[in-house]
Amino acid sequence: xxxxxxxxxxxxxxxxxxxxxxxxxxxxxxxxxxxxxxxxxxxxxxxxxxxxxxxxxxxxxxxxxxxxxxxxxxxxxxxxxxxxxxxxxxxxxxxxxxxxxxxxxxxxxxxxxxxxxxxxxxxxxxxxxxxxxxxxxxxxxxxxxxxxxxxxxxxxxxxxxxxxxxxxxxxxxxxxxxxxxxxxxxxxxxxxxxxxxxxxxxxxxxxxxxxxxx
Amino acid sequence: xxxxxxxxxxxxxxxxxxxxxxxxxxxxxxxxxxxxxxxxxxxxxxxxxxxxxxxxxxxxxxxxxxxxxxxxxxxxxxxxxxxxxxxxxxxxxxxxxxxxxxxxxxxxxxxxxxxxxxxxxxxxxxxxxxxxxxxxxxxxxxxxxxxxxxxxxxxxxxxxxxxxxxxxxxxxxxxxxxxxxxxxxxxxxxxxxxxxxxxxxxxxxxxxxxxxxx
DNA sequence: CAGTTTTATGACCGGCAAGTCATGAACCTG
DNA sequence: CAGGTTCATGACTTGCCGGTCATAAAACTG
Numbered sequence: 001x002x003x004x005x006x007x008x009x010x011x012x013x014x015x016x017x018x019x020x021x022x023x024x025x026x027x028x029x030x031x032x033x034x035x036x037x038x039x040x041x042x043x044x045x046x047x048x049x050x051x052x053x054x055x056x057x058x059x060x061x062x063x064x065x066x067x068x069x070x071x072x073x074x075x076x077x078x079x080x081x082x083x084x085x086x087x088x089x090x091x092x093x094x095x096x097x098x099x100x101x102x103x104x105x106x107x108x109x110x111x112x113x114x115x116x117x118x119x120x121x122x123x124x125x126x127x128x129x130x131x132x133x134x135x136x137x138x139x140x141x142x143x144x145x146x147x148x149x150x151x152x153x154x155x156x157x158x159x160x161x162x163x164x165x166x167x168x169x170x171x172x173x174x175x176x177x178x179x180x181x182x183x184x185x186x187x188x189x190x191x192x193x194x195x196x197x198x199x200x201x202x203x204x205x206x207x208x209x210x211x212x213x214x
Numbered sequence: 215x216x217x218x219x220x221x222x223x224x225x226x227x228x229x230x231x232x233x234x235x236x237x238x239x240x241x242x243x244x245x246x247x248x249x250x251x252x253x254x255x256x257x258x259x260x261x262x263x264x265x266x267x268x269x270x271x272x273x274x275x276x277x278x279x280x281x282x283x284x285x286x287x288x289x290x291x292x293x294x295x296x297x298x299x300x301x302x303x304x305x306x307x308x309x310x311x312x313x314x315x316x317x318x319x320x321x322x323x324x325x326x327x328x329x330x331x332x333x334x335x336x337x338x339x340x341x342x343x344x345x346x347x348x349x350x351x352x353x354x355x356x357x358x359x360x361x362x363x364x365x366x367x368x369x370x371x372x373x374x375x376x377x378x379x380x381x382x383x384x385x386x387x388x389x390x391x392x393x394x395x396x397x398x399x400x401x402x403x404x405x406x407x408x409x410x411x412x413x414x415x416x417x418x419x420x421x422x423x424x425x426x427x428x
Numbered sequence: 429c430a431g432t433t434t435t436a437t438g439a440c441c442g443g444c445a446a447g448t449c450a451t452g453a454a455c456c457t458g
Numbered sequence: 459c460a461g462g463t464t465c466a467t468g469a470c471t472t473g474c475c476g477g478t479c480a481t482a483a484a485a486c487t488g
Binding site: 223226261262263264265268 | 437
Binding site for chain 1: 243244245246248249303306325328329330331332333334335336337338339346350360363367368369370372373376377379380383384386387388390391393394396401406409410411412413414415416417418
């Protein structure tokens with residue numbers, strides 16, 4: 001075995017995995033899991049269908065693999081984001097920036113992510129259990145940032161998990177509108193999301209102010 | 215023909231349509247469009263598969279029928295909501311109330327709606343064109359409310375369509391978390407959504423205030 | 429109640445796509 | 459280059475499900 005620790009075989013295997021996952025990502029993004037066919041994925045990767053089974057054991061596994069590799073990356077970036085910056089506002093901004101950047105850099109994966117999300121509340125979808133947990137993890141990364149902000153008096157009191165979810169929603173859907181081309185108005189997404197989340201829609205100094213939600 | 219204008223046949227037809235749509239709604243909610251089978255729908259309606267084809271011409275048509283009947287109802291309620299109330303805050307509250315009420319009253323349909331939404335950004339999904347328009351209609355109902363609020367100085371300036379979408383997102387996802395049981399904290403959903411949308415997360419009187427977005 | 433029409437049924441057909449495997453190509457290795 | 463080993467292929471198998479239709483049950487009619 002070479003010093004690098006990788007045999008020729010390892011390199012090929014790694015290379016094929018990447019090829020396949022890349023093709024799969026595109027096809028899943030276009031068609032969704034059910035409508036995607038292994039023939040199309042194989043074709044796009046320049047391979048025959050049988051070859052896919054040399055590297056993965058099922059369509060399901062290919063899908064999981066795409067999701068897992070990309071989500072790990074996203075979570076890593078989020079961890080960096082939440083731990084840099086001193087005020088709540090700064091950290092929130094970092095989170096927004098990190099996610100927008102990540103998803104903008106990989107539109108195809110984003111489409112898969114969004115679709116998968118939409119299936120989270122179908123009742124008989126065992127496969128989604130894992131995905132639901134991954135989503136919860138992201139929320140649990142954001143919630144403490146908000147909670148700390150509340151304790152410091154930078155944010156008003158509200159349920160931190162619910163608020164964290166709201167922020168992620170807002171991001172997800174702003175991204176969706178952008179990608180679907182429904183966002184006619186030219187907007188700085190980062191600024192828009194931050195302002196809306198931070199200050200809501202009310203005019204500053206208006207008559208009605210938001211309440212504390214204990 | 216009887217005075218009522220309905221023959222016995224009309225009544226039976228109407229009745230079967232309802233039976234089938236009700237069963238279909240449940241099954242689509244559990245499985246999603248692709249995974250739902252006509253056998254299961256027929257079974258749940260107490261009919262045989264062939265019978266479905268006496269009343270509908272395809273699986274697709276059954277699905278469209280479910281969507282269309284429910285969405286008409288929702289749009290009707292939204293129209294009432296946006297036109298009652300004098301201040302922007304009141305109207306926003308009415309919109310929130312109307313949607314939460316509607317979706318709470320029909321959980322199964324809500325799941326279908328949410329899933330369908332998640333597929334909106336798959337690229338090759340011709341069938342969704344119509345659905346996308348229906349969604350846009352809802353947004354176009356809300357946007358003027360916000361715009362008017364801005365003109366009266368009740369809301370700060372921001373792109374009205376983008377803000378309207380954000381409100382609908384927030385509602386959709388708050389509802390999702392509630393239905394998935396991820397919302398641990400006991401929260402008054404209506405109040406929570408309103409406060410967040412209206413005032414954001416920032417503590418009143420904090421140092422950083424939201425900017426106007428022209 | 430016989431005859432006719434309407435409504436319901438479920439076995440069956442056909443197409444599709446996941447997954448398999450016998451065959452063959454490419455590539456080592458001595 | 460012979461013999462063996464790894465990698466790639468795509469025709470084939472298999473199960474599934476939307477849609478059909480010959481048959482039967484129910485309802486209506488006179």
